[in-house]
Amino acid sequence: MRKGKQGKAEKSLERLRGKDYDIRGELQAIQAAIDQEKQMAGFKVAIKTKAAKKATVICFTLMVYQQFCGINAVTFYTQEIFLAAGSDLEPHWCVIILGIVQVVVTLCVSWAIEKAGRKILLMVSCGLMALASAMIGLFFTFKNRNLMDEDGVKSIGFLPIIGVNLFIIAFSIGLGPIPWMASSEIFPPEVKSKCSSAAATFNWFLAFLVARFYLNLANAIGNDVTFFIFAAIAGSGIFFTLFVIPETKAKTFEQIVAELEGK
Numbered sequence: 001m002r003k004g005k006q007g008k009a010e011k012s013l014e015r016l017r018g019k020d021y022d023i024r025g026e027l028q029a030i031q032a033a034i035d036q037e038k039q040m041a042g043f044k045v046a047i048k049t050k051a052a053k054k055a056t057v058i059c060f061t062l063m064v065y066q067q068f069c070g071i072n073a074v075t076f077y078t079q080e081i082f083l084a085a086g087s088d089l090e091p092h093w094c095v096i097i098l099g100i101v102q103v104v105v106t107l108c109v110s111w112a113i114e115k116a117g118r119k120i121l122l123m124v125s126c127g128l129m130a131l132a133s134a135m136i137g138l139f140f141t142f143k144n145r146n147l148m149d150e151d152g153v154k155s156i157g158f159l160p161i162i163g164v165n166l167f168i169i170a171f172s173i174g175l176g177p178i179p180w181m182a183s184s185e186i187f188p189p190e191v192k193s194k195c196s197s198a199a200a201t202f203n204w205f206l207a208f209l210v211a212r213f214y215l216n217l218a219n220a221i222g223n224d225v226t227f228f229i230f231a232a233i234a235g236s237g238i239f240f241t242l243f244v245i246p247e248t249k250a251k252t253f254e255q256i257v258a259e260l261e262g263k
Contacts, residue, residue: 013166014033025072029254031159050261051186051188052187052191052195054260055188055195057244058244058245059179059182059183059199061240062178062179062200062245063199065126065179066179067207067209067235068206069126069175069230069237070129070133070167070214070230070234071229072169072207072210073230074213076211077215078095078098082094082160084139084160085157085161086153086157101168101169102172103202105168105169113178113249117247118178118182118245118248118249119241119242119245119249122178122241123174123241124170124173125170126237126241127235128167128169128170129167129175129231130232130235131231133167133228133230133234134162134163135159135162135163135225136160136163136223138252139159139163139183139224140160140222140246143173144222144223144224179199179203180231181248183195183199185248185256188257208241211254246259
């Protein structure tokens with residue numbers, strides 16, 4: 001059957017099992033096994049290409065940036081950040097407003113991605129997230145290290161509120177959706193499903209790490225240093241995007257592969 005001689009395979013199986021035996025189910029099972037074997041062979045060949053290797057590095061690194069930029073720390077602990085800022089709004093209202101902002105931005109994202117392109121939006125996203133994290137970190141520096149009196153801290157309470165909203169907006173236009181788009185756009189068809197699934201699993205693992213250890217890190221080195229680390233990670237994403245990631249807007253898969261191959 002591997003050589004395409006279906007008729008001979010049926011006759012051989014009939015002689016082996018007998019004419020009264022229904023060989024159709026067994027033939028289907030054999031064919032399914034052969035098809036799976038061919039797919040695995042195609043995967044092994046495709047994953048060794050320069051384009052597939054670079055695509056894997058890009059997708060997995062984007063997942064690292066997506067989680068280690070601090071998105072889960074910001075979303076999970078929004079109420080605590082707003083409380084520290086001394087906001088007059090009830091914490092749950094702050095979260096609701098933040099959710100509305102995220103929904104509005106998300107509705108505009110698909111248009112913006114197709115209009116501006118993936119690469120420029122990723123760089124803008126990383127830059128704004130770095131700025132937002134630095135604003136939050138700066139507030140906690142003044143608050144937690146007693147560099148200002150209470151009135152002074154209240155006077156800069158707008159920093160984390162603006163910072164959190166800016167962070168969510170920036171994440172929603174770039175580093176939120178684009179890593180998932182990259183998985184579907186730059187992997188060869190032979191490896192797309194397996195590599196995309198592996199990248200998604202890796203992303204969830206990183207999300208767990210951030211959610212689990214953010215408070216431990218913040219308690220150990222301080223909220224301010226933690227957000228400055230997030231700012232540095234997001235900022236480095238600008239250069240990774242600029243020098244490593246190809247623009248996929250309005251390009252065929254063949255053009256994307258050629259760019260990944262360095263042609």
